[in-house]
Amino acid sequence: MALLTLENVTKRFGGLVCVRDLSLSVDAGAIVAMIGPNGAGKSTVFNLITGIYRPDEGSIVFDGAPLGHAHIDAIAGRGIARTFQNIRLFAFVSVLDNVMTGRHARMHAHLWDSLLHTPMQRREERDVREHARELLRFVGLEAQAHAYARNLPYGSQRRLEIARALASDPKLLLLDEPAAGMNPREKDELVALIERIRARGVTVFLIEHDMRFVMRVSERITVLNYGEKIAEGLPQEIRTNERVVEAYLGKPA
């Protein structure tokens, strides 16, 4: 069953067509990747899904209902969480508070609860803190709970961003180049982490440049070039697809 469906989505910036008539679907419980050369429009697709941009044409359906004109925060509330290509953590905030902030959409404390620290608010804070610690254990950062996010090594910052995204118990997790800048050992760990995330019942949709990584982790791959889908299928199909090879390496002379 499709959790996320893009139907004939087009996005233009002035005269430039960034995404052209793109249709794709992500099945619930799958690990799916989107690849393509630089500037192919991959991040734009993520920005369309999370509500930073709105499609000029076409529609995006998530979990049975169109996203329509929903705002970024409302879309997050519906169960889509993401990480960013260039890490966007709350830099001078503790690792634990970063993850607790990620829980915002699932919290119920209103202004009065925050202002007066009602018993409901205290209970919820305790639960959220415990939930955040559990997620830090899940990504292996429990020892750094009180460090500032920006003081973590690069690979740990990527994992913290994932923990923060998971804090809202999303149905769909969008990872924008999660392996960028990682060494081979960190990439191995990331493959395992993504499998464990799926085991929690979270569908994973990722953008990645590293082909070996993509081939290892994903079940289906969509290839984008100049904003258009040029191929879609299983990793072994993509590997040998002529148009994909051409897009990456150019036509043979």
Next chain:
Amino acid sequence: MRAFFARSDVRAAEIFLAVGLIPVVDLNGAHINFLTDAGAFVLLALGLNIVVGFAGLLDLGYAAFFAIGSYAYAMLASPQFGIHIPFWIMLFGASFIAAIFGILLGAPTLRLRGDYLAIVTLGFGEIVPQTFLNLSQYTNGPNGIGTLDQPTVFGLRFGFNPVPYFYLILALIALAIWLANNLRASRLGRAWMAIREDELAAAHMGINTTAAKLAAFALGASFSGLAGVAYASKLQLVSPDQFQFNVSVFVLSMLVLGGMGNIAGVVLGSLILSSVDRFILPQLTNFVHGFGLDWDFTNARFLLYGVILVGMMLLRPEGLLPSRQRAAELHADRSDPGAAAQEQELYERAL
């Protein structure tokens, strides 16, 4: 079993008890009067700290809400219209009115950040006292509104003795500190922190940034509503010239001096600047008069604030008692081995 009161609560209670004993020990009415006025500015600084320190929204027109709180009391508890709503109701009624105006004036600025936000709030800070000045059929224009109702407790009037006002302000400060501390460690406080750090990422956490910013403007304004009612009822008079731009700058300077975002720092900063303004400069003027010099140091107060602000920016931009976070932000380049290691690591990976 955890102790019911945290150690910091006990410390705070001790400080408040000690300050509460001042009128018993020091019978000089002028001193108590000074402390009471300084306390009103502590309240203002605590309110502005919510907007600027917590949510990171630079507001240069904060005095507007002080004016609205004061005028609300002046119009609804004085012979001006013959309306006499009791002080204790107005205390919270006026802060509610100020909060509403916080939302009204905050709403047009929601898409603005940094310099642009500062300029628009600066404009509001000018518009509000001008409005009170020019609506003279309601506000008596430049003469202001006088003979405001005095607060009563069990039928006893506060009168012109500053001591009851002193305890009133002290209680309001305790309330404001409690509320501000609660906010800092809450869902809303974390939402403000996230907006201050990265507004787009904050929205992706499901934070409604519009609502969170309006809550900051409303709550910040409500604190100045409390201050406005207390201050106006003590002074028995409101007039437009009490709420000029320099008041906004004065309160903002308190935050910069003491340490934006940190409640203890904000209180310290406002007490220091109030002392300089009301105590040290006049004393210094008297002192040099004794030597036959005709210098008036009180005219140099803005020169002095300027010097303090420039000096702080150069020497200690995080303030005297900074929040841990802001100190780290401002000294990331030199005192943060983690960041240096991270940059080194990124550099090595890039090779």
